[in-house]
Every structure is written in C-alpha cells, then in structure tokens.
Amino acid sequence: MKKVKMVFNSLMTHRFKLCFLPLMAALAMKASRLSTQDLQNFYLYLQNNHTSLTFFSLSLVLGSILYILTRPKPVYLVDFGCYLPPSHLKVSVQKIMNHIRVVRGTGVWNHESDYLMDFVEKILERSGLGQETYIPEGLLCVPLQQTMAMSRKETEEVIFGAVDNLFRNTGISPSDIGILVVNSSTFNPTPSLSTVIVNKYKLRDNIKSLNLGGMGCSAGVIAIDVAKSLLQVQRNTYALVISTENITQNLYIGNNKSMLVTNCLFRIGGAAVLLSNRSVDRKRAKYKLVHTVRVHTGADDRSYGCATQEEDEDDIVGVSLSKDLPMVAARTLKINIATLGPLVLPLSEKFQFFVRFIKKKFFNPKLKHYLPDFKLAFEHFCIHAGGRALIDELEKNLQLSPLHVEASRMTLHRFGNTSSSSIWYELAYTEAKGRMKKGDRIWQIALGSGFKCNSSVWVALRNVKPSANNPWEDCLQKYPVEIDIDLKE
Template sequence: MARDERKQFSAEIDVKNSGADVDGTADFFMKVQPASRDFLSSIRISPKYIVKLGYGYLLSPRLCLLIVSILAVSFSTSAESEKLKWQDLCPKFDLVNGLFFVGLLVVVMFVYLDFTPKPTYLLDFACYRPPDDLKVSKDEFIELARKSGNFSEASIEFQQRVLKSCGIGNESYMPRVVFRPDHNITLNDGREEAAMTMFGAINELLAATKIRPRDIGILVVNCGVLNTTPSLSSMVINHFKLKNDVQSFNLGGMGCAAGIVAIDVAKDLLKVYPGTYALVVSTEAVSFTWYKGNDRDKLISNCFLRMGAAAMLLSSSRYHRWRAKYELKHLLRTHQGMHDTSFKSMHIAEDAKGTQGVSINDNAVEALLSSVSWHLKFLTNKTRLFEHICIVATSKKVLDEIEMKLELTEDNTEAARKTLERFGNTSSSSIWYELAYLESSTNIKNGHRIWQISFGSGIKCNSLVWKALKNIGSTNQSPWEC
C-alpha cells in the first residue's frame, strides 16, 4: 500500500480546534431529527394498494370524528340562521347550541392533539442484578488480579490504592473470566456477558409491564466497547422474537453518556412511528474493557467498571399517560469533541506490548466539570427546581468535584454515591440504578422533577429531566430489594 494510502487509512485521528470561544470552551448541540417515511420508495405501488390506502384514510376514526364535528357545527349554525323552532321538538334543551358547542369542542380537541408536540412517557424501567456468585469484594479483586499473572506488583499496588479510595464497596459484580490465568478474552465471553445483563433487565421489564415483545416497534441498544456482528440489538430481536418490522438501532463507542443518547433516539422515533412502544437497553461489557497490562492510565477503568444493564419502556401515546411513571420534560446534549483535550481525555488505545485498554487522563475531570456546570445553569433556568438528582456514578473523586463545583448537598449526590458503593460504575445504566434507589428509599411524589446527567468519551455531557406523574415507591423488580 502506498504511503499516502496508509496515511489516509491511519487509525490516528487529528482534530483541529475551531470555533472555540475566547475562554477556550465551546459547546454545541446535537439533535436527531426524525425523518419522514418515504412510502413511494418502500412499497410497490398498485391501483389496488392506492384504493386500500385511501379507504383506510377515509375510514380513520379521528378523521370521521372531525368530519362529524364540523358537520354538527355547520348544521347548528344553519339551523340558527334559518330560525328553526327546535324548542318545539325538545322544549327542555337548546339542541342547536348544544350541537354547536359539542362540535366546536371536538374540533378544538382534534387540533390540539394533532398539532401540539407529542409527549414522551417512561412507562417503567428495570435494572439487572447479577447472581451473588459474581460478587467481588475489593480484597478478592486484588487477590484474583495477582493470581492472574497479568500485572506487575507495582500495578497491583496501584489498583489497591485506587480501590481503597474510589467509593466502591464489596458487593459489586464482575465476570470472573477476566481473572482467569492465561485466558484471552474472546468475543464469545463478551456476548455471554451482554446476553446475561441485557436479557435479564428486559425480562424483568416485560414481567412488570405485561407488554408482549411483538408489541415493541422500536429498539435502541447501547454498549460502549462491545460491538459485534450480528449486533447486540439483533441478539435482543432474536432472543425475544420481536416483529420483523421493528425499527432497530445499535449505538457503540459513546461511553457512559450513550444511555441518554439512546433515549433521545427513541424519543424522535416515537414521533415518526406513533402508537407503538420503544424499548431502550443500556449496558457495558466489562470483559471487553478489562486491561491486562501495566499502564496506569488504563488500569483505572479496571477498578471502576462493573457489570450491569437497564431496560426502559417508552411511549408517545397520550392513552398511556395513566399507566406511565414519568414524562420527559427536557433533554439536553452537548459535545466538546472540538477540543483536542476533551477528545483525547478518554479513549481506547494499545500499550507498548499491543494490549488494549481504556485510557483515562487527567483532563477528563476538568472537561466534564465545565459541561456539568453549563447543564445545571441552563436546566435550572427552565425548571427552577429539581427534587432529585441522578449523577452518573463514575468515582468518588468525580462526585466530590461535582458536589463542590455545583454547590450541591450530600442529599443531592446520595443516589449516585449509594449506587457507586453497591453496584460500582455500571456505565450508561448507572443513572437508572440511581433512580431505582430513589424509588426504594425516597417517596417520589406526583410532580417531582428528577434530573439525570451523564458524561462520556468525547467529552459528551447529556441531561434528562423527568416529571413524576404519580406517587412512586419501591417495586418488586428493584435491584435494591433483597
């Protein structure tokens, strides 16, 4: 291959800093706009199909209701203008005015429902709790890491110091295969881990909502490191036998912030495909983030990341409001990838021996703090108040910095700290373990607002604001229930 061709296909990415503000910071918004369906290119047009399609539109219940209402208003107006004596037929009721107001009310309701933005409801969610035999205490972590023979004594001591101060307790979960001596992590190891966590969360969600898999019309799956062929979303479709026209999307390489990106994608798709359910699944394959080398910047993720997954069921139908837990009020996404320092602060790289790992440098904390501050300022101007906050559970150091930077209280960060201690950093699903914690430990009242915020490689910073539609307490599928 020629030199120019090698340069063209180089794995190195050179990002030019452009468009930055005077103070060196810059944010931009990313929004997925729903595309209209192109029926002419996706179906075979025939006279029979056109007749059938037109027949379906003409007999649409909403269209018929609108036509009947307009006719009622027109008839009552004509009757009034011709001064008909309706009181002779119905002496106790003013039938003309009744028809007019009923018809007008239906027309107003039709216009309101068709032209106001469709809401996004979170019907329910579930977080997977792995079996107890996958629990790994901090002491056992160090013992297994030493027995694996993959680390120098200096690296073992470094991981021991990190574990001591990172905020993770002794009950988080890890795949034992990563500690097996002389074992190279295989694609099958990652698939088995992803299947365990994803299918477990989805099973609990379907059991709680009583939704049949064939009723799901949209599927969005996100996982940062593990990307297979067929995709993880295809694994879900095959296992649960989803219908063949399900709108399926698989997000990868977006880190801990991808869970909110997946919600954003599902929200926009629900506008294009109304009247269906959207299933969002967030997970991470710890076995594929595991680093078996001695570079300290890559050993950090070993100490933090743990097994977990969350599944969420969304709908845009107003008929589902009565059964939904929350309504999505605000969604904000920012990206600082235009800056080299942010772009390179978290990335997968190989060490001198060719061993792959997730590298995290010192610029990551500073980059995410600037994003979090901007999100808080923007969203408080919109909502004025959050009763509950779910900050992605990365590490104790990051949570301490955010609490100090944003002048938060211990109550504000309680859900994140408890989740970090019990489950560790479960990546994009951690904000859902936190919401489950709030439901179990705090009575979420009707009207309360919950702020979920996550950040990931890029640096990306994403926020959700949910409004509780009823009083919400602990549920049977909560990972916090014994």
C-alpha cells in the same frame, strides 16, 4: 431568609394564575349584575349573526384539531428494570487483589514491579466502591477468558436479565415493541446487540432498531433522546431502550497507570427501559419525559482526546484517561447547565442570574457568575456514578446536600461504575427508599467520552413504588452506609 425565598419562588411560579384571579373576579361581578333584559339582548344578537358565530366556531374547532395533530406526543416511562448479577460473581477488594496476584503468576499480566499492584490497591480502597460489586465470570477464571464467546455471554446475561424482568413487571408482549434502541460503548459484535434482542424475543419484522456504540457513559441519555425522537413520528407504540457495557473484553492487562484506573471502577450492570407515546399508558406510567439536553464538545481537541481507547507502549488495548479530563468535564457540564437552566429554573432564579450578569458585564468584571439553585427545580438528582471524585465535584458545584447525592454514592458503593446504566440503578434506589412522590422532578445527568454531557428530566406521575425484583431488594436495609473517612482524603 430561606422561607422568604421559597415564598417568592412559589409566587413567581404561579404568577400567571395569580394575574388571572382579579380578571376572573371582575368577570364574575359583572355577570352577577346582568339583568334579564341584557341576557335576552345577547341571545337575540347570536340569533341574528349566524355567519359570525359559525366562522368563530369553525376557527376554534380547526385550531384545536391543528394543535392536537402538531403538538409533540408526550413520552411516558412505563417501567424499567436493572440487572442484578448472581451472588457467585460478587467480589471484595481483597478478593480482587488476590485474583490479580494469581493471574500475574500465570504470565498473562506481566508486571515489572510491585508498585503497580500498590497503585491498583490504593485506587480500589479510595474509589468509593464497596465489598459486594460484581465482575463477569470470564475475569474470575485463571487464566483470564477474554474471548468473544465469554464477552457475548456476559452481555447477553445482562441484557436478557433486565429485559425479562421488565416484561414480567409490565405484562407487555415483545410483539408490542415498535422501537428498539441499544447502547454499548466498546462491545459491538456482529450481528449487532439489537439484532441479538430481536432474535431472542422474536420482535416484529418492521421494528425500528438502532445500535449505539462508542458513545461512553453518557449514552444512556442519548438512547432515551433517540427513542423520544422516534416516538414523535411513530404513533401509538412502545420503545425499548437498553443500556449496558461489557467488562470481559475491556479489562486492561498492561502496565499503564492511566489505563489501569478503569479496571478499578467499572463493574457489571445494565438496564432496560420501556417508553410509550400511547395516551392510555399515562395512568400506569411512572414518569413523563420533560426534557433531554445533549452537549458535545468533541470539536475541541482536548475534549476529543481526554478518554480514548488505544494501544499502550506494549500494544495492549485499554482506555487512556488524560490529565485534561477534569477540566474538560467541568466545561462541558457548565454548557449543559447553561442550556438546561432556562428550561427548568423558576423565574426568580433566572432574574437573579440576569441581574448578576448585568452587574458583572457593566459594573464589576471580577464579580462571580450567579450559580442558580437547582434544588428549586428538582427534588431528585441521579448523577452518573462514574467515580467518587465526580460525585464530590457535582455535589460541591451544584451546592447539593448529602441526601441529594445519596443515590449516586450508594450506587457506586453497591454496584460500582456500571457506565450508562448507573443512572437507572440510582432511580431504582430512590424508588426503593419510598421517596418518589407525585409531581417530583428528577434530573439524570451523565458524562462520557467525546466529550459529552447529557441530561434528561422526568416528572413523577404518581407516588412511585419500587417494581418487583428491584436490584436493591436484598440489601436496602443496609443503605445508606457510611463511607470510610479515608476515602474522602
């Protein structure tokens, strides 16, 4: 049955080509029967109808020019780079717990009882994070150094590390960059991070730069969408997109359980992506951007308040996660899928969805909605590594195999939740494993506060090999790893 379904999907995908085959065959047969006299008559007709021929030719030329000038410029992903922190920032769960106990002793983290320590340790052990994630230097100090200077140091090291790697791999000069988009949700100093980059790399003075803040873990796709829009109106240029988040300034040191969860999941990370609308870059680009779909349900109060940065009862700032978060995430994801589905699914899946909709609407209201098979639309899935529960839920709801979510699980295990940059570590993992083939389609999907669910769809332009300094180079042989069974309970 599965093979029959695959054949049917293939036929539906190439239906227009198949429809033209009989027409082409008929024309070929007709042409083979034309006599010399018929060809001479056709030639004389063209000679005697110069006006019609000229009008037809001009219309064809003008139509072609108009199409070329008005069609959206294709956007190519030339390359991307992910930041790999230095080894001295690597921490295990045990090291984190020991450090917390030492920090508690300084009075900075004033717990009233040990039950919060037990809670943190339990979350860490069941989070899906491994023993080699990274935390910033300021948080390894005793007492903690959550200063503006240390926060700047963390973010600059991440951004400059990723961008330097990208420039080395592509050979692009900073002066070639015409568009700069930076996203960092909770750390937005003055001058802005985009200005920091302009100053560091001496970017040109007419650069179009934007700094996106407060947009959560899904901001990486938003930044790509913004860069795409700018590339549609600015010809023959490059766009540099940088996604990161700051951990130093955002460590919560209070006693609220819902705010402590983020401490256990978030780790250092960042990515730099080089996009181009230059046709000459197609030959060397890795991917072509096909679609971006953004869904924002912030008009609903529960969506708006499910992840909020605020003070706790002791006036200590942290990010509070509400009990409505799973429900809000599921609903926003459903809207995104409903929007994306018609753009990417084969006709056979759309037809089955329509049939089920009619049956449910007019015959059996209790019938469940048809869940399209997105495995027919994509070969690779980059699900935001926000947490083990999020990956589990998407794997179940989208009926994915363990292989489809391997990149997400391993990214969470190796690097933790790196916020908006996690989808790039996942893509780097797929490349490092040698799985990216020409024509493969990739779905990057991320969820974030607001509440937002955003998707970007890419197609591989060639068999993609990992770029130099891929973040998985030093540990790829160990992955995939078996996740402890206790983590799934």
